[in-house]
Amino acid sequence: MNILLDLFLTFAKIGLFTFGGGYAMISIIENHCVERKKWISHDEMSNMLVVAESTPGPIAVNCATYTGYKMAGFMGALIATLGMAVPSFVVIFLISMFLDNFLEITIIANAFKGIKVGVGILILNAGINMVKKMSKKKKAVIIMICSCVAMLAINIFAWNFSAISMMLIAAAVSLILFIISGGAKQKGGEEE
Amino acid sequence: MIYLELFLGFLKVGFFSFGGGYAAISLIRDVVMDYGWIDEEMLAYMIAVSESTPGPIMVNLATYVGSQQAGFLGALIATTAVIMPSFFIILIIMALLKSLLKNKYVQAVLGGLKPCIIGIVLATGIFMLFGTLLGSIGAIKVNVQAIIIAGILVASMVGYQYAAKKKLSPIILIVISAVAGIVVYGV
Numbered sequence: 511m512n513i514l515l516d517l518f519l520t521f522a523k524i525g526l527f528t529f530g531g532g533y534a535m536i537s538i539i540e541n542h543c544v545e546r547k548k549w550i551s552h553d554e555m556s557n558m559l560v561v562a563e564s565t566p567g568p569i570a571v572n573c574a575t576y577t578g579y580k581m582a583g584f585m586g587a588l589i590a591t592l593g594m595a596v597p598s599f600v601v602i603f604l605i606s607m608f609l610d611n612f613l614e615i616t617i618i619a620n621a622f623k624g625i626k627v628g629v630g631i632l633i634l635n636a637g638i639n640m641v642k643k644m645s646k647k648k649k650a651v652i653i654m655i656c657s658c659v660a661m662l663a664i665n666i667f668a669w670n671f672s673a674i675s676m677m678l679i680a681a682a683v684s685l686i687l688f689i690i691s692g693g694a695k696q697k698g699g700e701e702e
Numbered sequence: 703m704i705y706l707e708l709f710l711g712f713l714k715v716g717f718f719s720f721g722g723g724y725a726a727i728s729l730i731r732d733v734v735m736d737y738g739w740i741d742e743e744m745l746a747y748m749i750a751v752s753e754s755t756p757g758p759i760m761v762n763l764a765t766y767v768g769s770q771q772a773g774f775l776g777a778l779i780a781t782t783a784v785i786m787p788s789f790f791i792i793l794i795i796m797a798l799l800k801s802l803l804k805n806k807y808v809q810a811v812l813g814g815l816k817p818c819i820i821g822i823v824l825a826t827g828i829f830m831l832f833g834t835l836l837g838s839i840g841a842i843k844v845n846v847q848a849i850i851i852a853g854i855l856v857a858s859m860v861g862y863q864y865a866a867k868k869k870l871s872p873i874i875l876i877v878i879s880a881v882a883g884i885v886v887y888g889v
Binding site: 545567632659662677 | 726747750755759760781784785788792795796803806807810811812814818819822823827830831835839871872873876882883886
């Protein structure tokens with residue numbers, strides 16, 4: 511199949527089945543772009559997530575642009591991003607035109623209650639898979655556990671502290687450790 | 703002019719919303735209220751719809767607000783504006799990424815960011831799932847239907863893995879969860 515068409519259809523499918531924000535999409539992108547199409551590797555996927563999380567805009571759009579550009583340059587990026595946005599656009603546009611009480615339709619409300627459980631499982635599953643594949647160096651494991659515990663506390667107690675500030679702290683800690691450990695004098699990064 | 707306002711308003715949202723849809727919601731509220739497009743109650747409803755329909759929440763909200771304000775063209779303009787910043791920022795980063803990744807300081811920063819994001823995803827999954835099944839810490843409420851659905855989903859995943867020696871597609875899982883919701887909450 512033509513790569514542009516393939517990109518469009520794959521990301522349209524990802525866009526159509528992504529509920530509940532960017533993290534739920536990690537499982538679907540991993541399943542399609544890494545495992546089936548082999549467009550990107552696991553390592554690229556985690557680089558892509560770092561880039562997506564630390565840049566503005568919807569994570570799904572960031573990922574589509576990234577993968578599309580890698581596979582087919584500017585046109586690829588454009589087509590993949592378009593593919594990702596078209597299903598939401600069409601669905602929301604139809605709802606806003608024709609359905610004033612969308613959420614009061616019982617069957618839709620019930621389906622969504624089920625989907626909410628599914629989304630929770632997908633995100634947890636994505637997290638567990640990422641833990642399995644991550645670097646098992648002591649530093650990485652400690653940062654991962656601290657971030658997880660801190661994020662849980664932030665969620666549970668509804669603290670006003672964003673994920674992006676936490677990422678800044680993690681990046682700073684990692685950079686400082688690298689410099690203190692004299693890594694700056696060695697060739698190559700500590701992650702090698 | 704409403705088209706220009708929609709474009710500028712959502713361009714701002716696209717530019718400053720770090721960390722995904724939920725972080726963007728407060729930014730969208732500010733922009734929408736500044737321009738006086740819709741009232742608080744309508745916005746709350748639109749957010750709920752955007753969360754329950756597929757696709758990025760920001761794109762959904764942009765389409766919704768744009769369409770309410772100025773029809774099809776309004777929806778198109780708002781959606782394009784919200785996507786544009788991330789699109790171009792990613793293109794620039796992609797162009798620089800190869801040389802950036804060779805830098806050992808960038809590697810050191812990535813060495814902190816990657817595990818941090820994994821921790822965040824894990825925490826979000828745990829929090830969401832427990833929230834749906836058991837309510838919040840302050841108000842624990844065992845949700846029997848949700849637990850039944852979670853049981854069905856986990857059984858499907860494990861069963862499929864065992865029978866087909868392959869992972870169940872996340873898309874199929876979403877479809878099963880929707881059907882399970884209709885059946886379990888419907889009866």
